[in-house]
Amino acid sequence: MFVNRMPRYEILSEQALATLDQGWRRLVSEIGVEFMSERALDLFREAGQRVEDNTVFLDSEFVLEQVKKAPREFDVQARNPANTVHIGGDSMAFGAVYGPPFVREGAVRRDGSFDDYRNFLRLAQSFSVLDSAGGVICEPNDTPLDSRHLDMNLALMTLTDKIYMGNVVSGENARDTIAMGEILFGGREAIETTPVSISLINCNSPLRWDDRMLDALFEYCAAAQPVVLTPFILMGAMSPVTIPAALTQQMAEALSGIALAQLIRPGCPVIFGSFLSNIDMQSGSPTFGTPESGIGLLCTGQIARHFGLPFRAGGGLTSSQVADAQAGYESLMTLMPTFLAGTNWVMHTAGWLEGGLVSSFEKFVVDAQIVEMLQHEFTPLEIDEGSMAFDAHAEVGHGGHFLGAMHTMERFRTCFYRPFLSSSENYERWMRGGALDSSARASNIWKKKLEEYEQPPLDDAVRAQLEEYVVRRRAELGD
Secondary structure: EEEEOOOOOOOHHHHHHHHHHHHHHHHHHOOOEEEHHHHHHHHHHHHOOOOEEEEEEHHHHHHHHHHHHOOEEEEEEEOOOHEEEEEEOOOEEEEEOOOOOOEOOOEEEOOOOOOHHHHHHHHHHHOOOOOEEOOOOOOOOOOOOOHHHHHHHHHHHOOOOOOEEEOOOOOHHHHHHHHHHHHHOOHHHHHHHOOOOOEEEEEEOOEEEEHHHHHHHHHHHHOOEEEEEEEEEEEOOOOOOOHHHHHHHHHHHHHHHHHHHHHOOOOEEEEEEEEEEEEEOOOOOOEEOOOHHHHHHHHHHHHHHOOOOOOOOOOOOOOOOOHHHHHHHHHHHHHHHHHHHHOOEEEEEEEEHHHHEEEEEEHHHHHHHHHHHHHHOOOOOOOHHHHHHHHHHHHHOOEEEEEEEEHHHHHOOOOOOOOOOOOOOOOOHHHOOOOOHHHHHHHHHHHHHHOOOOOOOOOOHHHHHHHHHHHHHHHHHHO
């Protein structure tokens, strides 16, 4: 977990914030938000909100009262206490890519498999810049659909000892995730005291929360597990084309979901979610790493702090089909504002390719390198007598060089950051080494990481309980 003590880059004036504030209030009260769940509608009715069919017309002051019940900061425990993370404040926690059905390994693009899934988990465990493998790091398409969440949970809990994300395909899948968490951490009370998972609840933008996501929301909130209430907005498709309109819609959707979470269980930890980019107005394709998404991300951080909420945004996003220069610069276009905004929970940190359709092994390494460099860049300078190096000037004098100075000799091993992926070799040496570009070097690195991977220890009795649960539930599900 990285603690970002650098100043936040805030671009909204007080007047701009006030205008956006009026905008979301109008949306929730005049247009309303759809909730495709009778349980959710009943809770809003009981709270005195106007409900017509599936649309809830929310009083904005009621929404803010609910939002205030959510904690500003909280911990998520990992089975290895050294990997427990803090969400909120200056803390930044990073999870790998989430959701792609396809995998790219070098020049090969294919359906994701369970072997791929497990290898990505091993890589997430191996890179210290990642605090979590996430959840659906790729879709294991060679496993049964109804029960694959059980195998994925078991892999998350055994191949890594970092925090993990819960399955949100259905309420039933959420219950399985919670039950397995209880086995891993010693019971319901233990996971309610300090949560063990983070779950992504996406809004079906514009202004609709669907039944499957809401079923999962009810389960995780009831168990006091953090939920990321995230509008899924591609400007021009799921929202109007202007950034202020998209921000207003994002606020209405996220805050309405957070209000419901607090009705389910007051004080349940939540994260103000953002997934905000735009489409190509010529082709209609989603685009990532755009200036608009970067601006939206900076605004989102400021908005979330305005409401006193931890927030999720950013990651290594790109539209590129391969781990090339485009993938690198688009990912940096999103990861830089991720740091400038001080994002608390970063999904899609490593491995995202092709607009989120592909998990890439090479891109995983490239993104880990970018994040490691940004963490170094966003570590404040220590300025003291030693770092001012007056004695080095006295030793070297005029017109000399500092290579052999005592100050240099004492610090040369650690004075500059050394990237693990980049090459600074001269041309001749680079050619003798095979003339490998960054993607080829990344390929070598992830393969070596897998060779060196060591599975973190787990109590045999706990492992057996988890495996027994998976076998029993798979049979009950008919797989």
